[in-house]
Amino acid sequence: MLIKLTGGTVYDPASGVDGQQQDIYIQDGRIVKKPAEAIQVDKEYDLKGKVVMSGAIDMHTHIGGGKVNIARTLLPEDHRHDPVQRTDITRSGCGHATPSTFVTGYRYAEMGYTTGFEPAILPINALQAHMEMADIPILDKGGYVMLGSDDYLLRLLAAKKDQKAINDYVAWTMQSAKAIGVKVVNPGGINAFKFNQRKLDLDEQNSHYGVTPRDILRVLATAVKEIGVPHPLHVHGCNLGVPGNMQTTLDTIQGIGGLPMHLTHIQFHSYGTEGDFKFSSGAAQIAEAINKNKNITIDVGQILFGQTVTASGDSMRQHANHKYASPNKWMTMDIECDAGCGVVPFKYKDKNFVNALQWAIGLETFLLVDDPWRIFLTTDHPNGAPFTSYPHLIRLLMDRSFRNDVLSTIHTEAQKMTTLASIEREYTLQEIAIMTRAGAAKLIGLKDRGGLSAGNWADITVYTNNVDRQLMFEKPDFVFKDGQLVVIDGKVVSTKWGTTHTVKPDFDAQVEKGLKDYFDRYLTMKLGNFKISDDEITEDGRGSITVHPLTGDVA
């Protein structure tokens, strides 16, 4: 079947196409070159006047794994406001803050997204993350495996094992957990919380191991680079949410010594201590550091006003923040000498000084970081806001007068503490396409995704241009996933199953000797039962695994 998309205005930063009229051909799920005249087009879509981008990629969204399911279980009252009926082609479920898996897939697709990455996969819980994501229709998915508070790594560091030992362990863990990246959350802090430490600064030692967050970041960032994982170490830094943590973030950037590093939901790590409320924006200083240090990428973790729930691996900080729980219920968990988690519902209010300033800090960050290839559009779903608020966020970025209208309604003291009103920048469609497509694919190392040139998989979103960018991005005219038309006019019309994106870095098989001994002595599972086999992803006939090249591989 040959499909032709005719005459659309194409934004494809991956091949430098910025708003040119182009035809796109799709065959067998992929974009192909213009075929010979003799070959008949089976289906043609007239896209004159329409905006065409590749399918959007959410590079940081909590869509699968234990803490997400705990967040779902914790908030039945939230689901009751947003029931989703089954139809002949779709399953029932629920929406809002933490939608059910099926609804997650439908709603992402209905916004033109075709891929999402779960950023916090605990090795011991990786199976659950993959099983949940296996029940997310339409989307491709993948995840970053969490290390840095696991006792095995900390024991290696305390024993002064060499970098090779770390590299082998990281590569082995990535393969066991079927990951495409490595995440570190409050480096060593989740572990320190189990020893009753309640905070852990960048240079503060874990009371048992004597290891600091700075040590952990350095060895993990080095490992990720040396084993050839394209996605830089994905870092949720120390001191999340603490006033003054801007300095921690700046020190973290300096401390990594030029290694590639991705700082996630940086909004939550960009706080100063100025002003009457001892809480101020550090966005300008953070943005300056990002602009200067080309080894650093960030995603924002924008907050938007309303009810949501925060689900994080950072049990230490979640416990400290439980006093802000709204409604007042929360949980934390220490997990398997591996990591932890904490789930705290939040209601961000525009008339609350701190929340209002958090909102402004996120937007300042978006607007003050120059290079759209190094910044990514996220709300840290659901922690800053549910992913369904992305069209609204895009409007805030693309429409200064709308942004200033909203700004004028937030807490007045917060208005005085932000430079937002004076920032003139408006994001362009091409910049949005970079942040949500080409840049994300490049950052994660996805081969043949995130672009519209021949050879790419045909993940394609078609919008009607509209000055109201929220309306435009809420309701694409068409979404194709691997060449299959899945959405028309913002509604799912057919479903399919996406693939699981991974990398397979090499390791020395000897690494299992130490691990087997450790598992037998201290853990609760046999090593052989811990590793996830390929058939666990594929045996139901729906899932598949895509292995992407490592840095330095010949494509």
Add this chain to the structure above:
Amino acid sequence: MTEITEVPSPFCGIGTDDLTVRVDGVALKVIENGCAVNTPAFEQAITDTSPRVDGKEVSLDVAIAVAAVLLKDTRLPVIGGCATDVNGMRGLLALADRSGAVVDNMNFTGARNNFLALQDSGWMNTTLAEVKNRCDLLLVVGTDLEAFAPRFFERYLWNKEAMFLDDTNHREVIYLGKSPSGDASTSPIGQKAQFFECVTESLPEVIAVLRALVKRQPIRATSVCGIAVADLQTIADKLAAAKYGVVTWAAGALAYAQAELTVQTLSEMIKDINDKNTRCSGLPLGGKEGDQTANQVCGWTTGYPARIRFSRGYPEYDPFLNDTNLLLTNGEADALVWVQAFNVNAVPPVTALPTIVVGRSGMTFAKEPKVFIPVGTPGIDHAGHAYRMDNVVAIRLKKLRDSGLPSTAQVLNAIKQAL
């Protein structure tokens, strides 16, 4: 004849995965690391291999067709039991969504004590490996732990080495409420657990006083339900002095009205201890016969744990009204589907309603159901996944033999297709 090692068990809830099982045709024998729960569950013989309709043997296709016809004409079918693996639950929820059914896990009334506490105020919990390496004080509330999980102490308390304890023999164990049926809680060097007995129904009072003491509230009484307040004070002091205290309970063992308030008081007490400059965690017991599996899969598929209905075309959660037994007795339900792939003794409630049983081979009935489809057991007859008690760890179940029995998922997917 073959011997399979490192076999994981879906039966005991504590994720034992070191069993050695000898397979001789379709006969299994646990030859290493068995226990009173796992060994009979693995060794249960296959009896029926053929489905029945009205007591007569039929082909699988015929049984599925009859089940589909039966379900087609219902207004509120109830799918009870819900004891199977992850794929089985996926099939079950797809069928329920399609047919507008109630989904109710057979252990939910017990688990509800935990869910109501979680959904009202939350908790601070831990998992088995943390217990194994950190726990220096275990408080067991209202539960005969070794009857629940015979190998709990051997695997998670009396392990030879722990990363953060010098000598595991000196861990303290305290029972509050029910005393244990054996002496598994005695450490290998003979250190015995302490017991403070009361009847189960007195636990709300006892736990309320214990929490008050943790919070240093004055208590004027000298004893509560037969336990000296001075003893409760000792427990409170020990919890505060422990580096990593763990409080465990089985929600189903708290078999009295409003037991969720006991779970809530315990969970809030644990939070209080964490505000007193030490660590303490809860450890709810469960995970038997797929109960955690049912709640997890139902959780991600619908947003709610496994006591829901799809009768309005979308999932609705009601932890009280969607109870199978209630719906059968008050005449709301008009058909029962009983899914139980683990336990031949967990038979469906007796009802006059047309009943479809998708059950483990070997199940026998006081009243023959309309349709009986014997299925294989996850972890014996087919591979699969099941959750352990601590909710985080899903275990990969192995296929041990070729019995030819279909999986729960195959049967339920086929019924859905036929609808």
